[in-house]
Amino acid sequence: MRVEIWSDIACPWCYVGKARFEKALRAFPHRDEVEVVHRSFELDPDRARGDVQPVLTMLTRKYGMSTAQAQAGEDDLGAQAAAEGLEYRTTGRDHGNTFDMHRLLHLAGERGRQDELIQLLYRANFAEERSVFTEGEARLVELAEEAGLDAEEARRVLADPAAYADAVRADEREAAELGANGVPFFVLDRTYGVSGAQPAEVFTQALTQAWGERPALKLVEEEEAGACGPDGCAVPPRP
């Protein structure tokens, strides 16, 4: 079974939701047959690359919250993160454009390091004093290297704005086609969708349901064709 998770590094609920999903996955009897793929979604795609703001400033300007409301939201997020055993800095975080991080996550996907990298990006952004927005390329290369990627390759991808740009946009188009207008958004075997940082029990239910309803394979109507099996490799007439 395959679970695709659309999320953004700038999305605190994605950080919390991933932990809740993983809690359910760890207890799922068929966990070894579940593959997890991370998909790109930008919360703030129109923000210019260098336009970085403290999160509280962004919340007050973009959503018209009072500073007290914005801080209360962060405090509540921090408490919910803590309940999942996650560190969460409720002050001093930055907000900005995440397109380059998503491009890097696609490289990491091709190198089998995607989960490592997204986890490090989340930790840097939400738990540590390591801004993923203000240090430019250097911080992202540092995290890519910690995730097991080749630093030189990561640098090359970041330096070329076209690298994996289409892959990021294709993920975002797919999210829209699947009806996701927020993240995190979980898709199980392209059959079941789960929206938001649901409690672990909801993920358990979704995993169980999707596993139980895996469709039987339909064999495509076909000609006699060459195949190798227990009786050797039969050679049919040429097609």
Next chain:
Amino acid sequence: MRVEIWSDIACPWCYVGKARFEKALRAFPHRDEVEVVHRSFELDPDRARGDVQPVLTMLTRKYGMSTAQAQAGEDDLGAQAAAEGLEYRTTGRDHGNTFDMHRLLHLAGERGRQDELIQLLYRANFAEERSVFTEGEARLVELAEEAGLDAEEARRVLADPAAYADAVRADEREAAELGANGVPFFVLDRTYGVSGAQPAEVFTQALTQAWGERPALKLVEEEEAGACGPDGCAVPPRP
């Protein structure tokens, strides 16, 4: 869409079938949204690791063919391979156990180099004078390195018989569950199956059919949950 291909390096129809599938894929309008995964299947799992035979010897002993019949089969395979633009040595190939190659293909899968490696293994086995059976670890490490893997890491995996062994067996168990008793066996989005080295047109039909019938997503019954979207990150009551 995802296409999983069960195959074995020792399976000439897998080599030919892959080329036919790729011909269909290249012409498929949604090819950029198709992901291909290689899955393990051993034609001769009970053969001891060092037990290597010339293919013609294996065919006569294992399947009771005459040498002339076995050679005619190879010649016909060579002709069908040539029709797909593939080189194929109709004499002098070896046959043996492929478990270690499958373990290495799983490492390659995690490093994003699976297609490169399987293609190099096929070429070495079917087209070139580079036995994948008689040179022990050295040949496999050489091919892994050509595929872009780290030689040291490949060596470590080959030296540890447990590395990726479960992953190979899980693939084989899944093939049986899906009803595959020979290879190549293609599975599209876990919905459609195609058995054997079918002509490209059959793959085109299968891709088109599976693409058109991608199921609509069912949203799992769920509680109100934290999510970030165009209106910010709403904080619902704690679960």
